[in-house]
Amino acid sequence: MEEILRVDELCKTFTLSRKQQKIERTSTRRKTAVDHLSFNAFRGEIFGLLGPNGAGKTTTLRMLSTLIRPDSGDAILDGSSVVANPEEVRSKIGFLTSELKLEDFFTPNYLFDFFSRLHGVDDAVIADRKQRMFSRFGIDRFAEVKVANLSTGMKQKLSLVISLVHDPEIIIFDEPTNGLDVLTARTVTDYLQELRAEGKTIILSTHIFSLVERLCDRVGIIIDGRMATCGTLSEVSDGLSIEDRFFEIYKSLKDNEA
Amino acid sequence: MKSNVLTIIKKEFARFFGDRQLLFTTVIMPGLLIYLIYSFMGTGIESMVTEGAEEMVTVRVENLPTTIAPLLGELDPNTVVVEQPFVEQDIYLLEDKDIDNVLVRFPIGFDSLLATYDPSEGLPAPNIEIYYNSTNNASSRVFNELTEALTAFEDGISNRFDINRSDCPTFSYDQASDESIGAMVWSKILPMLIMMMLFSGVMAIAPSAIAGEKERGTIATLLVTPMRRNELAMGKIVSLSCIALLSGISSFIGIALSLPNMVPDAGTLSFHYTASDYLVLLLVIFASVLIMASAVSLLSALAKDVKNAGTMITPFMLIVMLAGLLPMFQNGASDNLAVYLIPFYNSMEVMVAVFLHEMQWGPVLITLGANVVYTGVAVWGLTRMFNSEKVMFSR
Structure with missing residues (x-):
């Protein structure tokens, strides 16, 4: 198995506002979101980061996609460092999260071309890929409709397509089915499996146990910014369902803290 | 890039x-x-300036001196000059801004007062009273016209010299x-x-x-x-x-x-x-x-x-x-x-x-x-x- 992602001792802290300090009942100004996190992923697998809200999953993925810089540590994606070569990393990954929005004014057709050009894709390839992706997700009928006038599901499918305009080797998805209706969620999970079959690597974050069981080859359980356990689905489950195993780990960690 | x-x-x-x-x-x-x-x-500014030009204005003059009479004849054609004394009540009537009137009172014996007046004595000069209403465009227009005509008349009788008179321009005065x-x-x-x-x-x-x-x-x-x-x-x-x-x-x-x-x-x-x-x-x-x-x-x-x-x-x-x-x-x-x-x-x-x-x-x-x-x-x-x-x- 070829290692395509290595995350090495990644750390990230944030400054809390006074209001936030009150809410969290703490006097410390800094909050550690990701705490010396390390894991790896192999080419052609779906790797899941499983954890409760606030565990540091999104922060980790944002560091992997170079939107934010780690305080210390590094991550190497297909040979490129998020610290030293963020542009190179961005050319190799497709990143999708609900915080990335598309301009309402433009049409899917325009946006596909625009983002393809920013990724340096050839014009001939753009046309061919657009036709294929649009028909795969049923966007072709809405290609000239402004984003503002698309249904929520169609917008999400378009965001997915736009994040993949450059046919990246590594796809990073933050909560891929969050907020999607059942039909769109199914389309997305089916597509993730198709991508894996094509040899792409997918890193996703989720708090949905069934999604991990259905999709992931390997999983890392992340609690309070630290990696609690990491391995193949069967290694991590250890004979239990992933849900039961998660609560077992969670309880023992909290018991130890107490 | x-x-x-x-x-x-x-x-x-x-x-x-x-x-x-x-x-x-x-x-x-x-x-x-x-x-x-x-x-x-x-x-808007232009129409404010020209408004009131068409209305007829009656100028009531008390004690009209013979030297001034020809000047009043040169006022614009929409002006009627009437020689008629007026009282305080007539002045108050001007407050109604719809009345297009101007009242002018010259001192009695204006011409002889002018002839004998010597500024070096330090006494106040003969005063001409012009009553008008500045919110009535026509009234205001005639007041301005009268003031200009009378000032020109005053300049004419005491004139000693001119500066840059406009009727003898061999060259433009302003050389810019x-x-x-x-x-x-x-x-x-x-x-x-x-x-x-x-x-x-x-x-x-x-x-x-x-x-x-x-x-x-x-x-x-x-x-x-x-x-x-x-x-x-x-x-x-x-x-x-x-x-x-x-x-x-x-x-x-x-x-x-x-x-x-x-x-x-x-x-x-x-x-x-x-x-x-x-x-x-x-x-x-x-x-x-x-x-x-x-x-x-x-x-x-x-x-x-x-x-x-x-x-x-x-x-x-x-x-x-x-x-x-x-x-x-x-x-x-x-x-x-x-x-x-x-x-x-x-x-x-x-x-x-x-x-x-x-x-x-x-x-x-x-x-x-x-x-x-x-x-x-x-x-x-x-x-x-x-x-x-x-x-x-x-x-």
Whole structure:
């Protein structure tokens, strides 16, 4: 198995506002979101980061996609460092999260071309890929409709397509089915499996146990910014369902803290 | 790298020119509004001046002296002069502004009083009372006419000498050429108008293009592409400058077209400038727009949303307006080359020099160079902001 992602001792802290300090009942100004996190992923697998809200999953993925810089540590994606070569990393990954929005004014057709050009894709390839992706997700009928006038599901499918305009080797998805209706969620999970079959690597974050069981080859359980356990689905489950195993780990960690 | 900057510029243009409403409100409406408002104001002022010219006005005169009688005959044809004494009650009646009357009372024996009056004795001069109502246009018009005629009469009887009498002009008294009079007027007005119009153009689009993208979450989508942050910064500043320039040009056309309506004498002022004057103007204008777009972009990037950007830009706008007003209070452009390193002010000074036909290449080149350097610094600053997660993602 070829290692395509290595995350090495990644750390990230944030400054809390006074209001936030009150809410969290703490006097410390800094909050550690990701705490010396390390894991790896192999080419052609779906790797899941499983954890409760606030565990540091999104922060980790944002560091992997170079939107934010780690305080210390590094991550190497297909040979490129998020610290030293963020542009190179961005050319190799497709990143999708609900915080990335598309301009309402433009049409899917325009946006596909625009983002393809920013990724340096050839014009001939753009046309061919657009036709294929649009028909795969049923966007072709809405290609000239402004984003503002698309249904929520169609917008999400378009965001997915736009994040993949450059046919990246590594796809990073933050909560891929969050907020999607059942039909769109199914389309997305089916597509993730198709991508894996094509040899792409997918890193996703989720708090949905069934999604991990259905999709992931390997999983890392992340609690309070630290990696609690990491391995193949069967290694991590250890004979239990992933849900039961998660609560077992969670309880023992909290018991130890107490 | 170049192609990414171009891709961003093309996208900004597509956003702007594809949105008819935005295009109309930013490029067409400023010029149109300025034209309509200024023309309307000009016409309004003119009609205020001419209103009341048609109404018949009765001038009641008490103790009309024989020397003055011919003067009253020369008042405009809508005036009827009646020799008739009046009492206090008649004066109060003038308070009704619908009564088009003027009451004039001369001292008894006005002509002989004039003949014997000696200013050196220090006694008060004979007084003519003219009662009128300034809120009645016709009454006010006749009052002015009477005052002028009587002042001319007074000048006539005590005249010892004239200054620049108009009936013997062998040469023009004012030896300034028409061109230099025009140049002086334009140099005081146009640089300020140009700067303000350009700034309002920048204000109309830059906050939405940067703070707006931040607010809508679309900037993050751009930030996960492999494009360098400085390419994004450069693309934004150049495209915003071009669009702001269009908006500025529109406003300027509006002003130019409405000027004859606003200032009836504007057409007689000479406006002669060479091709190189125009070229320098264009270069300086574009260099100023670059600086404005840079500064407003930086502030917009710092702002949380479009509304916040507007608040942050207002103090900056006041500084630009102040720089715009300075040429009004100074005589010509500065000789001190260091002045041309001050952003905004340098552009104003170069424009003043161009309009005064005193343009020199030294200040022009320093201004252009300085503005390009400042824009470079702004691109660097904006790049840093695009790189800063605190600026880009904190709310």
